[in-house]
Amino acid sequence: MSPNKARPADTLTLLRVGETFTPERCEATDILMAGGKIVALGQDLAVPHGWPVREVDARHLIAVPAFIDQHVHVTGGGGEGGCGTRCPPISAHDIASMGIGTVVGVLGTDSISRSPADLLAAVRGLAADGLAAYMYTGAYRVPAPTLTGDIQRDLAWIPEVIGVGEIAISDHRSSQPRQDELERLVSDARVGAMLAGKRGICHFHLGDGKRGLAPLRRLLEETEIPADQIIPTHVNRRPELLEEAADFALAFDASVDVTAFEDAGDGLSAFEAVSRLLARGVSPARITLSSDCNGSLPEFDADGAYVGMQVARNTALIADWQRLVHDEVLPLEAALGLLTANVARVLGLHAHKGRLTLGFDADITLLDKALRPQRTFVAGRCVYGDVDA
Template identity: 75%
Template sequence: MMACNDQDARLVTLLRVGRLYAPEPREEVDMLIADGRIAALGRDLAVPEGWPVRLVEARDLTAVPAFIDQHVHVTGGGGEGGCVTRCPEITAAEIAAMGIGTVVGVLGTDSISRSPADLLAKVRGLRAEGIAAYMYTGAYRVPPPTLTGDVQRDLAWIPEVIGLGELAISDHRSSQPRQDEIERLVSEVRAGAMLAGKRGICHFHVGDGDRGLEPLRRLLSETEIPADQVIPTHVNRHRELLDEAADYARTFGASIDLTAFEDPGEEGLSAFDAVAVLLERGVPRERITISSDCNGSLPEFDAQGGYVGMRVARNTTLIADWQRLVREEILPLEHALDLIAGNVARVLGLQAHKGRLAVGFDADVTLLDSELQPRRTFVAGRCVYSEG
């Protein structure tokens, strides 16, 4: 297999694979990439002689849409145990090696030593390295920290900002926002997103507090806010919350985001187990997404809320849980892909150009081997990862 070589990157790439899932299985196994987008799909595609074409032969691999991770602490999370517990930043190489082509950066508990400006700088750095990177303005706390001093202006004037998050509810680390504050913030995001032509989601961190999803249930029941504006995450942190999330998704036709916990603990469920439970409970797979929470902190607290220790989340579990869904036949490959590609693109409002392998879409392609392991990742036609 050819190694990534940016010096050899040309305007046109002809990619030849063994199988192609768009995510549905397709007969076409040749892909012509031009100016960062998919220009043609077919068999035995040819390019006129003399064109500056890079040929990539990968007949032993399967092409799928590059994965999308909507919850990444790209600047590092943590800090709950003091400055020494700040998590490290993630690198473009660590992202691309997992077959991930698009990430959304978040701030968490710490929006003091880290800021939306730091996050924007990191997002732009990842973009320069080939990753399709976006960000949420805000953080756990209310009122949310912003780039321009106003949530609507952030959405309207900063291209990389696609929503607000991760706003914390039902968690002792949150600002304990009142219901009217939550409603006002979501309304502000909706208005700003409309002005910017974006989806403008509100990405809610849900802790293990007794209130669970009640603030979001009230939001959707008592206001005109549409369900696709609100995405709760970490809903598999314990069984009662997952049960509530299943009812929430069915009642409101809402999407819910699972976290690929490396160690879900005694009360939590892995993303693999949580998907199986949600499907059994009648939640449409179109309403389920999985994210990594990588480079965020996994803090441990005692019964009084005191900090006792911390680990750093990785994105490897996201891929491992997804692979297991296919291997253990919980979902076929084409349906499992939606949980980390197509569904995520729709949730984020990126479905017009990401999450599928189709003519006119961004050439974000992951090549998998027979064990479903990413071997090569392209973003906008640029090779950003190649094993070996």
């Protein structure tokens, strides 16, 4: 299920690096890439004479799996204050410069002036620029807007569609879906995904409404839907919601997604949120991070009237992740999972993404000692940074 890999390179690429994390620490310091895949890992690898190989000397850098951002408004979000408040789309360069090789595009509040077709076109545009790009069908509202008129058909027939989202609950901007509507939507996603061999997650936007995670708790308690089908995001919007998210993760062995807000306001930064979840006993394997980049950060007054907004960026995602390592909240191996292996598992991409291992997509980010992304490879091609530097 890799609909948008970059074209295979004409030559093999041999990366010689200082350290490798797969995300676990690995003894290999050489990574050979061919046909978009990792074909060898080791030390002092030699390629037979005459083979078309390009060597990249990056022995001052650390190789890690390229990051995966499961919540990106690739067409731009916003619009809550009228057409003049629509956010701009994001470029492949702005994504890859943060070490991100794979993105999942979402629609938000506005599925009127923007549509799943717009989102699919943007996703395919990012793929043409060398990224791995997927999307959720649907948007805030229920019934979900789709490409084919049906959630199951979208999942079954559109390779880039890997789930449904972001569905808004506990938010004054949601369509206030009834419990039976949520159950039908999640069930349709599950069956459509089964027919396509996908995970088919339902990515739920959490607002700051008083119901919090109650609709999702009820869904898992009263139906046969497994917990790995349900992914709540923005769980750090306010401290009380984060406490609910910790209870949710522990009660159902479920995953929760923390948003790297640039300005958390009354909520918590991603650094604070992950730290608190860990303190509550949530396994780091059940935590993921995402950026919400190019979405809107609207402000509303006490009556729910729009008063202004900012545009989210993905810089906080990397800054908060780096701080988790620098402040020794998590070792690098475990912290990498929040942006790589955990996310791949949640999305159902874990058979070929999220790890540096033989046969997996050659999606590799090279970090300096301060954990700043210097180069990003997707399917063996450098999409950010100078491979000759």
